[in-house]
Amino acid sequence: MPRPDIQTSRRRALVQAAIAEIGKRGTLDVTVGGIARRAGVSSALAHHYFGSKDHILTAAMRHILQGLRAEHMRRLRGVTGPRERLRATIAANFGGQSFRREVIAAWLAFYVSAQHDREARRLLRVYQRRLRSALLSDLRPLAGDDAPQLADTVAALIDGFYIREASRTGAADPAGLAARIDATLDILLEARA
Amino acid sequence: MPRPDIQTSRRRALVQAAIAEIGKRGTLDVTVGGIARRAGVSSALAHHYFGSKDHILTAAMRHILQGLRAEHMRRLRGVTGPRERLRATIAANFGGQSFRREVIAAWLAFYVSAQHDREARRLLRVYQRRLRSALLSDLRPLAGDDAPQLADTVAALIDGFYIREASRTGAADPAGLAARIDATLDILLEARA
């Protein structure tokens, strides 16, 4: 009989350890041994649960993506107007867990691995499609035919600010970045009128 | 007596091979052997000229940075007004060699390695500082006190569009992206007036 509690807790611990390890090394070039050690188990167990190193890493990316999605939903709750929803969408990318050092490092590393890893590529596409469609559906009532272009621009601003942040030192100011994008969007929307 | 012609041609070939190899694999996770083979020499020779793998890779990044700088200078030649200079600065990041597949892959990979490699970090800073100061000096006459914020926004747009392009499939349209940023900047500048 499987023991789902142990199984899921081990998997969770390994995924967390993988993200932490990626953050510490700043690369996807981590070892199964390192991840397992950090999770307090043997490397053989990591293989037992995930089968391969790639599976651990894509599970980690999936976990980050889920966190981002959850953050987005949380911020959308109770928000109605399109402009306010856009604010929430933008803020979601700079809030919650998304701005933890190791998450940024992992995110960046996944962008790289999407170049050659099929599954990483697929997951990255999911994120991009999700972001674009969220932006688009709230921009359409505000900007009509310009919505697609505006959505691309806002998405680029989000990714651009986010990734530039990855190479900074010192304290980050996620809320400030979100506010900056927001203000820019205000100007772009107003100029259309 | 050293034979500078051979020395430089070998070094150049190895750096080109390194960029090509990074592009093919989509990672900084390339082997000295692979680079050397692509350059038509033994891996021992690569070590002879560069001392270590890291030295080859940072040389590759330096080469890309030099190419970007050269492209920038070329596009600035004969251009005088600040608005036109801004257009040239933006276009430089999307023109020349910068948009070749392997250069994009290498650029992305360097962003990652800047997380843990001191020299990569330094080089990335050089690029960022250069871009920011170029934008700033031409934005100041147009936007006064808002110039710093605008410079950050434009820089984020450049990096954002560039990096999003890295995960695309199909044909790229670098000129179109530059034009998009340009149009956005027009709106932002006008709104200030």
Added chain:
DNA sequence: CCACGTGTTGACTGATCAGTCAATCATCGC
């Protein structure tokens, strides 16, 4: 208390790779 399935591990293997070294090859000044 036994049998069975799951959890868990240490030890091992096969492969890969960065970097070294001693030895040849080529070229140039003399």
Added chain:
DNA sequence: GCGATGATTGACTGATCAGTCAACACGTGG
């Protein structure tokens, strides 16, 4: 020609690592 100096390599080493395997631990149902 000849020695010196750089160019170049094949073979080697030491280390690292993903993944395997056989065995042991342990709780549960019978």
